[in-house]
Amino acid sequence: MRTSKWLAALAVLLGMTGLIAASSIDEIMVKAHKARTGLRDQIKNAAAMPNPDWAEIQKKTKEFVELAKELVKYDPPMGTKESWQKHCAEYVEIIKALDEAAAKKDAKGIAEVNKKLGASCKGCHDAHQP
Numbered sequence: 001m002r003t004s005k006w007l008a009a010l011a012v013l014l015g016m017t018g019l020i021a022a023s024s025i026d027e028i029m030v031k032a033h034k035a036r037t038g039l040r041d042q043i044k045n046a047a048a049m050p051n052p053d054w055a056e057i058q059k060k061t062k063e064f065v066e067l068a069k070e071l072v073k074y075d076p077p078m079g080t081k082e083s084w085q086k087h088c089a090e091y092v093e094i095i096k097a098l099d100e101a102a103a104k105k106d107a108k109g110i111a112e113v114n115k116k117l118g119a120s121c122k123g124c125h126d127a128h129q130p
């Protein structure tokens, strides 16, 4: 009883600090694309500020690249492996472009890549989201 409560508290704590890596496609999608709190919106909104905090943005785009690379490790619920690998590779390329724009402190570039990212959801979902 005591131990299980303690473990539950620990799990909550680790979850809060983000130390537990994503463990499913859905979890990656939420971490990456959830409105406002997802990395995509956080980066987009931070870069649109009059005086962007580039150090913070660069930290987030790096985290986004690592997260994007995780995607291909999971099997999609639908579609072929070849198609999945192709879509995942394209996705990583887009997030890398986001990271490159952040490295150059290029707010316009970030906005442009974000449009590309927004246009990429449907193709992958059509092929792989049931």
Ligand code: HEC
Binding pocket: 025, 026, 027, 029, 030, 033, 040, 071, 076, 077, 087, 088, 091, 117, 118, 120, 121, 122, 124, 125, 128, 129, 130
């Ligand atoms: C490389 C492929 C790929 C790309 C690109 C992609 N997704 Fe997904 N997404 C998936 C798959 C596959 C699922 C379904 C996972 C499952 O059902 O197990 C999914 C599920 C989701 C979900 C449901 C999560 C949940 O918990 O129910 C959301 C929301 C989502 N995606 C948002 C987005 C948005 C927004 C974009 C574009 C900015 C995007 N996705 C781009 C593959 C992708």
